[in-house]
Amino acid sequence: MSSAAKHVLLLTGLSGAGKSTALKTLEDIGWETVDNFPIRLVEGLLKTPPSSSRGDGDPPLALGFDSRTRGFDPDELIHRIKQLQDNADYHISTLFLDCAGGELERRYGETRRRHPLALDRPAKEGIALERSQFEPIRRWADHVMDTSDLSANDLQGRIREEFSLQDTDITTVTITSFGFSRGLPNNIDLLFDVRFLSNPFWDPDLKLMTGLDAPVADYIAKDPAYPEALNKFEEMLKFLVPQYVRAGKAYVNIGIGCTGGRHRSVHVAETLSKNLQDAGFSPTVLHRNLASRPMDALEAMQDLNGNKGN
Incomplete structure (x- = not known):
């Protein structure tokens, strides 16, 4: 042969x-x-x-x-x-x-x-x-x-x-930030709700910015729950993603949701992606509602515990 x-x-x-x-x-x-x-x-x-x-x-x-x-x-x-x-x-x-x-x-x-x-x-x-x-x-x-x-x-x-063929055992990992007020994305396997974090939307200087801007990232990182929450998210993902790979799951879709999908979820998605890359993974990041118009009524209705900042 x-x-x-x-x-x-x-x-x-x-x-x-x-x-x-x-x-x-x-x-x-x-x-x-x-x-x-x-x-x-x-x-x-x-x-x-x-x-x-x-x-x-x-x-x-x-x-x-x-x-x-x-x-x-x-x-x-x-x-x-x-x-x-x-x-x-x-x-x-x-x-x-x-x-x-x-x-x-x-x-x-x-x-x-x-x-x-x-x-x-x-x-x-x-x-x-x-x-x-x-x-x-x-x-x-x-x-x-x-x-x-x-x-x-x-x-x-x-x-x-x-x-299995060489180099074909690949799992595609996608992290999607979104706003609960605008509905859940389709096909989410793992969902993290970050509405418990302080909301930059209610700070007039940050309202029109997004989670990609440094002042917004700094604001979110000051929340006392932030360091432990991010650490636990990362630990869970670093444990679960290899399990999905071994099980042969072709796609793993991770959803990070806040209220409007422009501040907290965007920042957390970006941070998790960077940390997973440092751990050897190659996630794709999508921001579904980054360009959505800020809406006070939706933020007030959906925010957990009336969370309007610190």
């Missing part, structure tokens, strides 16, 4: 054993994935140049197939895979996802989906028929993974552990 051979993973298994989860996980870690692609067309697909929009050149390819795939025939499938393996330009491997019949029945019962081979019969019959059809492929596969006792998260972890 050539050292530059393209890696192709053929992913199959029993319906309900986790093929969709495995393919989605492979895609998240940098693989190009195609589901239910007829194996007889694979050679043509492999000869197709990668999209010019991809920045990673020609990534490894994962092809998912099952009993619903057009032209599915176990013996013919094995024959075609052997032909592909004779080509030194490709490194072909096969992953078979297996699962106990009782567990598959439970999964179909919970989701109320019909088994593809038992649309008008009990799922148990379809599971048995599919297992008999796939037995030659299961015996022949390079790798068999039993998902009977694996949750979706467990399966994702196993796939990441065994098929």
Whole structure:
């Protein structure tokens, strides 16, 4: 096999054993994935140049197939895979996802989906028929993974552990400052409310400034609770972010909220970002409401404990 051979993973298994989860996980870690692609067309697909929009050149390819795939025939499938393996330009491997019949029945019962081979019969019959059809492929596969006792998260972890690519285990960390008076941002994983800090909005000299201005930063830092609060925020993030990375979470969105989203949340977001960078992380900072117009009524209504400064 050539050292530059393209890696192709053929992913199959029993319906309900986790093929969709495995393919989605492979895609998240940098693989190009195609589901239910007829194996007889694979050679043509492999000869197709990668999209010019991809920045990673020609990534490894994962092809998912099952009993619903057009032209599915176990013996013919094995024959075609052997032909592909004779080509030194490709490194072909096969992953078979297996699962106990009782567990598959439970999964179909919970989701109320019909088994593809038992649309008008009990799922148990379809599971048995599919297992008999796939037995030659299961015996022949390079790798068999039993998902009977694996949750979706467990399966994702196993796939990441065994098929991760170099330099693809990247978690994007975004810190967004915002104002509660203007609504919560979407897709926030971790939320810190900093409305307990003294509010520069109520100082006439600072009202039209933002958390990016030094006088505002100095004002906020004088709050007695500020040093301990920032230290605890940082400790929590330095603990949690690596856990998310190990769990394979592609994006971690951290929200920092104050009342209007122009002073306290902006300053805290900037400070946390700098300190996380010093700790080896590379967060992106967004200030959703930095350009919003200051509004006394919103600040007075939303500020915690009527906090209008020291």
